[in-house]
Amino acid sequence: MTGRTDRPSAPPRSLLSATGRAIRDFDMIREGDRILLGLSGGKDSLSLLQILLDLRRRAPVRFEIAACTVDPQSEDFNPSRLIPWMSRQGIAYHYERQPIVASAQTSMSGDSFCAFCSRMRRGILYRVARENGYNVLALAQHLDDLAETLMMSMFFGGKLRTMQAHYTNDAGDVRIIRPLCYARERQTRDYSIRAGLPVIHDNCPACFAMPTQREAMKQMLAEQEKQNPRLFASLLTAMKPLMSGQHGPTDGESQNPRLDTTPQNMWIPRLRAE
Ligand code: SF4
Numbered sequence: 001m002t003g004r005t006d007r008p009s010a011p012p013r014s015l016l017s018a019t020g021r022a023i024r025d026f027d028m029i030r031e032g033d034r035i036l037l038g039l040s041g042g043k044d045s046l047s048l049l050q051i052l053l054d055l056r057r058r059a060p061v062r063f064e065i066a067a068c069t070v071d072p073q074s075e076d077f078n079p080s081r082l083i084p085w086m087s088r089q090g091i092a093y094h095y096e097r098q099p100i101v102a103s104a105q106t107s108m109s110g111d112s113f114c115a116f117c118s119r120m121r122r123g124i125l126y127r128v129a130r131e132n133g134y135n136v137l138a139l140a141q142h143l144d145d146l147a148e149t150l151m152m153s154m155f156f157g158g159k160l161r162t163m164q165a166h167y168t169n170d171a172g173d174v175r176i177i178r179p180l181c182y183a184r185e186r187q188t189r190d191y192s193i194r195a196g197l198p199v200i201h202d203n204c205p206a207c208f209a210m211p212t213q214r215e216a217m218k219q220m221l222a223e224q225e226k227q228n229p230r231l232f233a234s235l236l237t238a239m240k241p242l243m244s245g246q247h248g249p250t251d252g253e254s255q256n257p258r259l260d261t262t263p264q265n266m267w268i269p270r271l272r273a274e
Pocket of ligand 1 (some may be wrong): 121
């Protein structure tokens with residue numbers, strides 16, 4: 001961390017208010033919280049960092065923010081802009097290089113790569129949180145992610161399920177929050193471009209490299225939204241009981257929010273050339 005900070009333009013009011021409402025509705029941030037943000041380097045987590053920094057300046061409660069990036073050592077993950085940029089954000093930054101892709105070659109058993117990757121990442125984030133005394137883990141999934149997850153779960157799993165907005169992990173020592181759960185993906189995309197955030201476009205070693213169930217759900221929802229502009233408002237109302245865990249556990253420790261177990265996604269990405 002250096003003394004110099006590098007402040008991009010402030011997030012738009014619409015994004016701040018969607019995030020603020022979600023934080024308030026689900027009681028996500030409490031006095032004295034020490035929050036670790038899972039920062040993949042994608043547009044969503046980079047936007048969430050700026051939103052949390054902005055909200056912290058005006059929030060009625062005091063809380064700390066730090067960030068952690070898990071580098072999966074895949075071929076396409078290039079953090080050369082992200083790392084120096086993060087060093088100018090004025091917060092603690094943890095950069096964890098883990099051979100997730102290489103480990104998948106030897107340790108994956110009957111899982112999709114995505115499920116394996118998700119478990120590894122979550123385990124690393126929990127370890128960093130425990131080692132450094134963070135009691136909250138913030139993740140950057142937005143409303144589009146939650147709606148796609150619901151569709152995938154219904155279509156392929158026969159269950160009404162999506163990611164929870166706020167819950168405590170099985171070990172009981174870390175609260176997981178999703179402050180973007182009311183925000184639309186296009187809001188983070190637009191903001192990340194306007195603010196010139198150092199987005200790593202290939203931050204996922206698997207899912208962005210080939211078509212997935214999630215991409216099919218995204219396209220289906222986009223088609224429906226053309227006919228019904230209030231589609232996501234309706235979906236949010238329908239999902240609220242699932243997001244608050246009223247229908248039982250919906251985001252277990254071993255469950256991957258982006259889980260995709262179609263055969264075409266049981267592949268393992270290429271290793272990064274060192
Ligand atoms: S979506 Fe990509 S980065 Fe996230 S868990 Fe799946 S494979 Fe890993």
